[in-house]
Amino acid sequence: MESLQGWWRLSPVAGTAAWVHQDFLKEVSADVPASMMVPALQWPSERIVKSISRKIIIQLITLQGKLQVLPQAPEADVHYEIVIDDKTAFYLMDIPQISSFANTSVNVEGTVVPDPHKKFKCPLLHITQIALVL
Numbered sequence: 001m002e003s004l005q006g007w008w009r010l011s012p013v014a015g016t017a018a019w020v021h022q023d024f025l026k027e028v029s030a031d032v033p034a035s036m037m038v039p040a041l042q043w044p045s046e047r048i049v050k051s052i053s054r055k056i057i058i059q060l061i062t063l064q065g066k067l068q069v070l071p072q073a074p075e076a077d078v079h080y081e082i083v084i085d086d087k088t089a090f091y092l093m094d095i096p097q098i099s100s101f102a103n104t105s106v107n108v109e110g111t112v113v114p115d116p117h118k119k120f121k122c123p124l125l126h127i128t129q130i131a132l133v134l
Contacts, residue, residue: 059112064133065089067101067108074120082108082123090125098130105133107111 002009007019065084070091073079080092080102092098093113109129 004074043060047061060109061090061112062109063089064105067092067098067104067106067130069102078120082106082125086130088122091120091122093124093126095127095130098127101130107131107133 003022006021006022007026010018010020059120063084065082068081068083070079070081074091077094079094080098081088082090082091082092090108091111092108092110107130109123110125110127110129113124113126115124
C-alpha cells in the first residue's frame with residue numbers, strides 16, 4: 001500500500017484505486033484468510049467490450065444544485081428536479097428518502113438515463129449518491 005501525508009491508497013479491484021485518510025482505517029489483521037479473498041474478476045474480451053461500448057454510453061454526472069419537487073410529475077417514478085442558476089438541469093429518478101433532501105442544496109452523482117423517445121424536456125438522472133450541502 002502507498003501512503004502520502006496521512007492518506008492511504010487502496011486498490012480494492014485491479015485497475016481501480018481510492019484514497020482514504022488514516023483516521024478512517026483500522027488494521028484488523030495483516031493476513032487475510034483465503035476464505036475471505038474475493039476471486040479476481042474476469043472481464044470480457046476486448047472485442048466484446050468494444051461491441052458493448054458502441055451500443056451503451058454511460059455518462060456519469062457530478063453536480064451541485066437545489067433539489068426541488070416537480071409541480072407535475074412527467075412519469076410515475078420522476079418527482080424531483082435539480083435546479084442550477086434558476087434553471088432545471090436534470091429530472092431525478094425517485095430513490096428512497098429523496099424527499100428528505102427537498103428544497104435543499106445538494107451534491108449529486110448519477111448516470112444519465114437514455115431517453116430515446118424524448119419523453120422528458122430535461123435529461124433524466126439516476127442518482128448513485130446524494131449529499132446535503134451545508
